[in-house]
Amino acid sequence: QVQLVESGGGLVQAGGSLRLSCVAAGLTFSNLRMGWFRQDPGKEREFVAAISRGGVSTFYADSVKGRFTISRHSDKNTLYLQMDKLKPEDTAVYYCAAKATPLDNYVSSSSEYDHWGQGTQVTVSS
DSSP, X not given: OOEEEEEOOEEEETTOOEEEEEEEESSOGGGEEEEEXXXXXXXXXXXXXXXOTTXXXXXXXXXXXXXXXXXXEXXXXXXXXXXXXXXXXXXXXXXXXXXXXXXXXXXXXXXXXXXXXXXXXXXXXX
C-alpha cells in the first residue's frame, strides 16, 4: 500500500522558515517523480515545486522561486521542501505528490501524479 506522510507544518511569522518532509512507503523511492502542491480553502490546488526521479531537475512556481527549495534523500525515502522568507500568502495546506515513472523529468500538473499525502498546514502570520 502506497503511503505519503507529510510533516513539518506549523505557525510562523512572516520572514521565517519551515522545512516540510514527506516520507514515502510502499513504492521504490528512486522510481518516483515527486512534487509539492498547496491549497487554501475555497481555492484550487496550486503547484509549488517538482523534482525528477534522480533529483537533478527541479522546477518552481514563480510565486516561490528563490525562496523555496525542493530536494530528496533516497536513503531516507524522503522528499523535502525548505521554505524561507515566508509570506502570509504562503498560508495553505501543503501536499506531497508522487508518481512512479521511468521518465527522469518533472511535471507541474496535478493530474500527472497518482499518489497524495494527507497534507500539512502552514500558517504565516503578518
